[in-house]
Amino acid sequence: VMATLGVVDVRHLAEAPGPLPRAFIPVENAVDVGRVEIAGPPPHMEGSPPRGDETDTASLRVAPYQVAGHSSKGVGLPSLVDDAGHFLKPCPDDRKGAAEVDFYRRVVAAVDAGMEMSTSLAGFARFVPAYRGTFRADAAGIVAVAGDDPTAAHARTIAAAGQRAVFLRLEDVTAGYSKPCVVDLKIGLRTFSRTGHDCAYIAKRSAHDTRSGQAEVGFKICGMQTWEFAGRESGSERGERAEVGLDPRKRPSSRARRGAARDDGWLQRRRPYDWARNLRDKDAVRAALEEFVGCRGKTKKSSGRAGTHAATSSTRGIRVEDVADANSAATTNATPNPKQTNPACRASEVFGEALEQLSGLRAWFATQRELHLLGSSVLIVYEGDTTISATRKTRVCVIDFCNYVDARGELDDNFASGLDRLAEMMRAIVDAEEGQGEASDLSGPA
Numbered sequence: 001v002m003a004t005l006g007v008v009d010v011r012h013l014a015e016a017p018g019p020l021p022r023a024f025i026p027v028e029n030a031v032d033v034g035r036v037e038i039a040g041p042p043p044h045m046e047g048s049p050p051r052g053d054e055t056d057t058a059s060l061r062v063a064p065y066q067v068a069g070h071s072s073k074g075v076g077l078p079s080l081v082d083d084a085g086h087f088l089k090p091c092p093d094d095r096k097g098a099a100e101v102d103f104y105r106r107v108v109a110a111v112d113a114g115m116e117m118s119t120s121l122a123g124f125a126r127f128v129p130a131y132r133g134t135f136r137a138d139a140a141g142i143v144a145v146a147g148d149d150p151t152a153a154h155a156r157t158i159a160a161a162g163q164r165a166v167f168l169r170l171e172d173v174t175a176g177y178s179k180p181c182v183v184d185l186k187i188g189l190r191t192f193s194r195t196g197h198d199c200a201y202i203a204k205r206s207a208h209d210t211r212s213g214q215a216e217v218g219f220k221i222c223g224m225q226t227w228e229f230a231g232r233e234s235g236s237e238r239g240e241r242a243e244v245g246l247d248p249r250k251r252p253s254s255r256a257r258r259g260a261a262r263d264d265g266w267l268q269r270r271r272p273y274d275w276a277r278n279l280r281d282k283d284a285v286r287a288a289l290e291e292f293v294g295c296r297g298k299t300k301k302s303s304g305r306a307g308t309h310a311a312t313s314s315t316r317g318i319r320v321e322d323v324a325d326a327n328s329a330a331t332t333n334a335t336p337n338p339k340q341t342n343p344a345c346r347a348s349e350v351f352g353e354a355l356e357q358l359s360g361l362r363a364w365f366a367t368q369r370e371l372h373l374l375g376s377s378v379l380i381v382y383e384g385d386t387t388i389s390a391t392r393k394t395r396v397c398v399i400d401f402c403n404y405v406d407a408r409g410e411l412d413d414n415f416a417s418g419l420d421r422l423a424e425m426m427r428a429i430v431d432a433e434e435g436q437g438e439a440s441d442l443s444g445p446a
Contacts, residue, residue, distance in 0.1 A: 057137070059083035067223030068184035068377070069400070073273055074150025077142060077158075077165055085175040088135055088167035096402035100168060103401040104131040118185040118367045127361050127398050130171035139165045143324045173397055179227035179266060179384035183292050184399075186377045187219045187418035193372060194407035213280030218421025221276045222377060223289055227384035230267040266385075286425055292380075295345035295433055336337050347433040350382045351426040353394035358423050362395070365416040372412040378422065 063079040066072045070090075071079040077090035091097040108131055110122040117123035139159035146152035158165065191214070193207035209215040271288075279285045290296050331444040358378075377400050383389040 001100060008278050059064055062146060065182055066181050067182050067225050071151055076154050078146045078149055081172050085172050087170045089170055091166040091168050100402045101112050121370060123364045129173055129397055132169040132196035135167045135169045136164045139163055150317060170387045172177050173381055173395055175336035177383050177392055178388060181226045181384040183224040183380050184377050185219050186222050186223040188414045189215050189218050189417055190414055191375045193374060193405045217282050217285050218418045221279050221285060223273055223276055224271040226269050230265055238325045290429055293347045295347050295352045345433045350394050351430050354380050354396050355423055355426055358419060359397040365412055369407045369409050371404045371407050373415045376400045
């Protein structure tokens with residue numbers, strides 16, 4: 001793979017480069033996206049990786065745990081990961097690509113300058129993936145990495161045009177988790193700026209926000225994945241990746257499935273965009289969040305219509321019930337106890353930790369007047385294997401910054417309100433779980 005990638009790798013400027021393979025070319029400006037001019041800090045603030053933290057091109061592969069975004073739908077270039085813990089996000093040659101690079105550069109510059117934490121992007125840095133510069137490679141090499149993934153088509157197109165593929169090199173927030181459970185939540189009651197966009201764009205996005213339910217709920221689920229222990233020899237293929245609510249004609253490529261397959265009795269359950277787009281009211285969204293932490297049908301609120309909606313939502317009907325039942329798996333003495341690996345409900349643990357981080361994030365939005373986020377998501381990640389979950393806490397971070405606008409001295413009430421709505425719903429799910437536990441204790445034997 002390395003020989004075909006033709007990588008133009010980002011190198012730390014203080015490092016004296018030694019002899020490089022012909023496929024590699026050292027560069028000083030890590031961002032070169034053709035006709036788009038990106039204003040940013042001097043090269044020493046680029047955030048290039050230090051010595052020993054470079055991307056090993058031989059380890060590049062399609063990101064197996066991405067649950068939302070264009071790449072997850074087979075659009076554009078693939079998102080990639082490497083063995084060094086990097087997530088390589090496609091950086092298009094347009095306004096959005098330039099804006100996202102500029103955002104991360106601004107965060108790095110604010111931290112390096114020691115700016116005030118409560119009012120500048122320095123205070124936001126702990127809530128976003130670490131930035132490690134950009135990564136460029138020959139598109140033909142990306143075609144080889146993508147294999148039969150649908151995104152290989154776009155890579156072939158730009159390869160034919162003699163273009164290079166440009167990626168943001170970010171921290172892979174799922175690295176270090178054995179069975180990462182992930183949900184992508186687009187935050188805010190609206191995806192437009194009342195002062196930064198024209199009337200036509202506002203009307204278009206307003207209609208979309210109403211149709212998707214985001215204007216009512218305050219956020220929307222863009223995709224989700226969880227893991228369940230299905231036994232060493234389940235009725236389904238071992239290590240199967242179950243796609244819930246997905247158009248059968250849009251199943252992931254065999255390469256993507258192999259990247260997620262685990263031959264250890266675990267079942268990866270993905271709920272992609274085709275499933276998430278049907279969660280258009282508060283009950284459906286709450287039921288989905290309950291399902292994310294294993295509480296579907298186990299709290300008072302999730303019974304009835306809401307729980308059924310989340311369980312069966314799809315455009316062309318693959319239901320949760322259609323996936324192999326983990327309880328029907330044949331197990332051996334060496335198999336972990338499903339009751340340990342598939343707990344009844346983990347809302348208090350997972351959402352409890354997430355709420356603490358959301359509280360700090362919300363506090364920053366109560367004071368910063370530097371920018372307004374539009375179309376950005378909160379990503380929540382937790383360890384699905386409870387036998388090792390104590391070593392990896394829940395992680396909350398904000399991603400996707402290609403649509404932010406200048407704050408013009410005003411607070412970002414839109415994103416802040418979305419965070420409040422999310423925290424309120426998560427807190428209600430935690431309270432319901434703890435209330436169920438108390439009720440069980442009271443009804444038990446004296």
